[in-house]
Amino acid sequence: xxxxxxxxxxxxxxxxxxxxxxxxxxxxxxxxxxxxxxxxxxxxxxxxxxxxxxxxxxxxxxxxxxxxxxxxxxxxxxxxxxxxxxxxxxxxxxxxxxx
Amino acid sequence: xxxxxxxxxxxxxxxxxxxxxxxxxxxxxxxxxxxxxxxxxxxxxxxxxxxxxxxxxxxxxxxxxxxxxxxxxxxxxxxxxxxxxxxxxxxxxxxxxxxxxxxxxxxxxxxxxxxxxxxxxxxxxxxxxxxxxxxxxxxxxxxxxxxxxxxxxxxxxxxxxxxxxxxxxxxxxxxxxxxxxxxxxxxxxxxxxxxxxxxxxxxxxxxxxxxxxxxxxxxxxxxxxxxxxxxxxxxxxxxxxxxxxxxxxxxxxxxxxxxxxxxxxxxxxxxxxxxxxxxxxxxxxxxxxxxxxxxxxxxxxxxxxxxxxxxxxxxxxxxxxxxxxxxxxxxxxxxxxxxxxxxxxxxxxxxxxxxxxxxxxxxxxxxxxxxxxxxxxxxxxxxxxxxxxxxxxxxxxxxxxxxxxxxxxxxxxxxxxxxxxxxxxxxxxxxxxxxxxxxxxxxxxxxxxxxxxxxxxxxxxxxxxxxxxxxxxxxxxxxxxxxxxxxxxxxxxxxxxxxxxxxxxxxxxxxxxxxxxxxxxxxxxxxxxxxxxxxxxxxxxxxxxxxxxxxxxxxxxxxxxxxxxxxxxxxxxxxxxxxxxxxxxxxxxxxxxxxxxxxxxxxxxxxxxxxxxxxxxxxxxxxxxxxxxxxxxxxxxxxxxxxxxxxxxxxxxxxxxxxxxxxxxxxxxxxxxxxxxxxxxxxxxxxxxxxxxxxxxxxxxxxxxxxxxxxxxxxxxxxxxxxxxxxxxxxxxxxxxxxxxxxxxxxxxxxxxxxxxxxxxxxxxxxxx
Numbered sequence: 012x013x014x015x016x017x018x019x020x021x022x023x024x025x026x027x028x029x030x031x032x033x034x035x036x037x038x039x040x041x042x043x044x045x046x047x048x049x050x051x052x053x054x055x056x057x058x059x060x061x062x063x064x065x066x067x068x069x070x071x072x073x074x075x076x077x078x079x080x081x082x083x084x085x086x087x088x089x090x091x092x093x094x095x096x097x098x099x100x101x102x103x104x105x106x107x108x109x110x
Numbered sequence: 111x112x113x114x115x116x117x118x119x120x121x122x123x124x125x126x127x128x129x130x131x132x133x134x135x136x137x138x139x140x141x142x143x144x145x146x147x148x149x150x151x152x153x154x155x156x157x158x159x160x161x162x163x164x165x166x167x168x169x170x171x172x173x174x175x176x177x178x179x180x181x182x183x184x185x186x187x188x189x190x191x192x193x194x195x196x197x198x199x200x201x202x203x204x205x206x207x208x209x210x211x212x213x214x215x216x217x218x219x220x221x222x223x224x225x226x227x228x229x230x231x232x233x234x235x236x237x238x239x240x241x242x243x244x245x246x247x248x249x250x251x252x253x254x255x256x257x258x259x260x261x262x263x264x265x266x267x268x269x270x271x272x273x274x275x276x277x278x279x280x281x282x283x284x285x286x287x288x289x290x291x292x293x294x295x296x297x298x299x300x301x302x303x304x305x306x307x308x309x310x311x312x313x314x315x316x317x318x319x320x321x322x323x324x325x326x327x328x329x330x331x332x333x334x335x336x337x338x339x340x341x342x343x344x345x346x347x348x349x350x351x352x353x354x355x356x357x358x359x360x361x362x363x364x365x366x367x368x369x370x371x372x373x374x375x376x377x378x379x380x381x382x383x384x385x386x387x388x389x390x391x392x393x394x395x396x397x398x399x400x401x402x403x404x405x406x407x408x409x410x411x412x413x414x415x416x417x418x419x420x421x422x423x424x425x426x427x428x429x430x431x432x433x434x435x436x437x438x439x440x441x442x443x444x445x446x447x448x449x450x451x452x453x454x455x456x457x458x459x460x461x462x463x464x465x466x467x468x469x470x471x472x473x474x475x476x477x478x479x480x481x482x483x484x485x486x487x488x489x490x491x492x493x494x495x496x497x498x499x500x501x502x503x504x505x506x507x508x509x510x511x512x513x514x515x516x517x518x519x520x521x522x523x524x525x526x527x528x529x530x531x532x533x534x535x536x537x538x539x540x541x542x543x544x545x546x547x548x549x550x551x552x553x554x555x556x557x558x559x560x561x562x563x564x565x566x567x568x569x570x571x572x573x574x575x576x577x578x579x580x581x582x583x584x585x586x587x588x589x590x591x592x593x594x595x596x597x598x599x600x601x602x603x604x605x606x607x608x609x610x611x612x613x614x615x616x617x618x619x620x621x622x623x624x625x626x627x628x629x630x631x632x633x634x635x636x637x638x639x640x641x642x643x644x645x646x647x648x649x650x651x652x653x654x655x656x657x658x659x660x661x662x663x664x665x666x667x668x669x670x671x672x673x674x675x676x677x678x679x680x681x682x683x684x685x686x687x688x689x690x691x692x693x694x695x696x697x698x699x700x701x702x703x704x705x706x707x708x709x710x711x712x713x714x715x716x717x718x719x720x721x722x723x724x725x726x727x728x729x730x731x732x733x734x735x736x737x738x739x740x741x742x743x744x745x746x747x748x749x750x751x752x753x754x755x756x757x758x759x760x761x762x763x764x765x766x767x768x769x770x771x772x773x774x775x776x777x778x779x780x781x782x783x784x785x786x787x788x789x790x791x792x793x794x795x796x797x798x799x800x801x802x803x804x805x806x807x808x809x810x811x812x813x814x815x816x817x818x819x820x821x822x823x824x825x826x827x828x829x830x831x832x833x834x835x836x837x838x839x840x841x842x843x844x845x846x847x848x849x850x851x852x853x854x855x856x857x858x859x860x861x862x863x864x865x866x867x868x869x870x871x872x873x874x875x876x877x878x879x
Binding site: 029032033034035036041103105106107108109 | 852853854855856857860861864
């Protein structure tokens with residue numbers, strides 16, 4: 012019952028996050044969308060942990076939060092460097108790796 | 111008594127126990143000379159001499175220990191064997207078989223090798239292959255010593271073949287002359303013909319007795335422990351063929367005179383005193399095989415293979431010795447003739463006399479060859495031609511002359527020189543053992559020996575000096591053969607020349623040689639003196655004329671057969687008496703038993719009587735007198751009735767030509783046998799080679815080329831390259847097709863990622879529902 016609602020929420024958040032990653036040009040917005048995806052996963056983990064009455068999910072969620080913090084740190088640092096070099100953080104202009 | 115005997119056998123003495131060192135030392139020295147000889151101050155000769163001296167010391171110690179065994183151990187062979195290699199449970203062994211015969215041969219070979227090596231240091235001094243010469247001499251000694259102490263037939267063959275190889279190398283020492291290399295090849299191939307017999311005979315002996323051990327073969331034969339006498343006879347014949355080849359017996363003797371192309375020390379060591387007696391030694395070594403197989407001494411037997419071959423060799427070789435101009439060839443034919451005596455002695459059952467003749471002959475014949483070398487080296491400008499370059503030199507070479515005369519006397523069999531005691535006993539035994547024909551062969555041979563040696567002595571030492579000798583003596587040359595012939599011969603005889611060829615002009619004018627020495631250097635004369643002393647002294651080891659049977663006493667256990675009962679002279683010896691009783695007992699059993707032929711014995715040596723020796727001695731004296739008279743008449747005075755007789759009398763001329771052409775045996779071998787057999791075979795082989803083998807090879811080549819071309823065109827170019835190219839194209843096209851995906855835009859990558867994840871999720875859901 013509970014879990015159902017949590018999962019709906021998580022799925023919605025995940026969809027919003029994916030939309031943000033795919034559709035936004037601003038690199039910071041993309042990073043924030045990634046954060047949404049990660050947190051939707053966290054909600055899932057906690058929800059399933061409650062359902063199954065274990066703590067594994069909680070522990071995993073804590074880990075994911077810690078790693079998400081580090082990931083955002085690295086991501087923002089990269090965005091800063093890109094901005095310094097190009098005076099822009101528009102992702103569709105960053106296509107040097109095109110094959 | 112038996113305990114004592116066992117103890118004594120267990121410790122026969124250090125030298126007898128370690129006699130195997132005797133051949134090992136020169137064998138090691140051979141490798142030393144080959145690898146380091148050229149860097150040594152004296153070119154490796156010191157290594158050879160030291161090794162031979164070491165062998166001689168051990169051999170001498172061994173001889174002393176052997177003759178000091180007077181009690182129950184007397185005559186007990188010291189046999190030791192170690193496995194060399196094995197094949198299918200069959201052990202091929204190396205080791206030693208020391209008995210009287212081996213002791214005799216070992217001390218003889220070590221002694222003569224030492225002297226000849228000392229002699230060689232002077233004789234081949236300055237030779238371009240000095241080191242190799244000593245290496246080959248040392249290896250030869252190792253091979254010969256290996257053979258004489260062989261405990262089994264395998265080791266015997268090993269030593270036998272090493273000797274053959276060294277003989278080849280040393281005859282061809284000066285191989286730049288084609289004649290020398292041809293002589294070396296001839297010696298090698300002729301002996302190889304006989305060597306086939308050795309392999310076949312050894313295989314047959316193994317088939318009969320199941321062992322290679324000489325002691326085993328001798329015992330089993332003497333005990334009659336074999337199935338068929340017929341097969342044993344064929345084994346003996348096969349082995350005897352090997353002896354014919356090695357010991358220069360008729361009709362394979364032709365290689366030995368040609369072998370004189372080698373340096374004189376080689377002739378004196380290999381081709382007179384040691385190697386060529388290997389065949390005689392083999393017969394003596396496994397005498398029971400021959401004695402039983404050929405039924406020697408069977409009552410009423412007048413001929414047997416060994417005696418007949420030996421007898422023919424005695425006469426043929428002695429006849430050929432008359433027409434030789436080359437002093438070494440006279441001695442070579444004399445060697446062949448004396449080897450014939452030894453074979454004849456073995457053929458008539460006179461084992462001790464024949465073996466003793468090996469012993470005495472080695473000293474005096476070695477001495478004669480070294481004398482010839484000394485004359486040639488010092489007096490005759492390295493020529494060996496008696497008629498052109500010698501004569502009258504006895505005054506200036508007293509040592510060489512004296513030693514030559516002593517050795518010649520021994521060879522002729524003049525009483526109280528060593529040859530008399532051994533040769534006379536062979537002749538005497540032939541008569542005593544009812545081989546009357548061979549008795550006559552023996553005394554006629556003695557007559558001829560005396561005659562041709564007198565002729566050679568006259569030409570060499572007496573008369574007017576000619577050619578090189580005239581130059582040496584400082585008198586006018588009477589060489590009417592002309593300078594050119596002399597020069598050619600001088601070159602032919604020797605590859606090196608200390609004096610240089612420019613002094614041949616002096617020879618023609620007969621100018622005195624102011625620096626001519628009175629005799630050869632000490633390295634040449636010292637061995638001569640030692641050998642001459644032994645040419646007298648060695649005879650007294652077994653001199654029936656003065657009642658000595660010491661040599662017989664020391665070697666009789668090697669015969670392998672007991673002496674027949676009723677042996678008068680030997681009754682004094684305990685062992686002999688024992689043997690006599692034993693044999694008598696056997697005889698009694700045999701008389702009662704069903705097979706009396708199973709007891710094999712050799713007849714005892716005849717008792718010496720001067721009256722029995724008198725006819726032979728008379729003929730020897732006659733030979734000397736007649737030959738001296740004729741030599742003087744023909745070569746010196748050129749008196750009408752004798753000089754040039756062979757040119758005037760047709761019959762004598764034909765005989766002379768027959769002898770000069772060596773009985774046409776060489777012509778027979780080379781023109782008839784080799785041409786008739788070898789030429790068609792070689793032609794057929796050439797045809798097969800050109801048409802069949804080459805055809806096969808060419809066909810294979812052509813087929814290979816065609817296949818290769820086809821493979822190149824179709825498989826390599828089309829299939830393999832096609833696959834490679836196709837994979838490249840596919841990869842390239844795929845890459846181009848997928849290129850747009852790599853847009854470099856993060857959003858697109860993210861879309862792809864999530865799209866793929868969504869597809870994966872949908873698949874997962876569908877499959878799990």
